[in-house]
Amino acid sequence: MAFLKLALCFLLFALLLSSYVSAQCNPNNFGSLTGCLSAAGNRPMKPSQNCCNALKAYQGKAQCLCATLTAAKQKVSSINIANALRIPRTCGYGNYIPRGFKCNGQTIP
Secondary structure (H helix, E strand, O other), X not given: OHHHHHHXXXXXXXXXXXXXXXXXXXXXXXXXXXXXXXXXOOOOOOOOHHHHHHHHHHOOOXXXXXXXXXXXXXXXXXXXXXXXXXXXXXXXXXXXXXXXXXXXXXXXX
16 A cells, blocks of 8 residues: 555656656757758748757647747747747657647748
């Protein structure tokens, strides 16, 4: 019985910790996405492997990715949000941004 209580406490702690970590988002920390600039421009190129690897941090965090792209757009005017939102799908991460998701007036088809 004591083992079961301990296991339940551990599970609850793990769930709380994971929700705390996933809730953190720092949109102004877009430096890891600089490798995506050529793919996010008005004439997008294929995203680099570094770009695709950096996007892995945004799995299940579409709102955070949108906020990060919005903050980056304020600093780098050449970013095209619609093109930037296509990058996860191009990298093979189509489930990172759900269909119908809206970011800066852009809707993911």
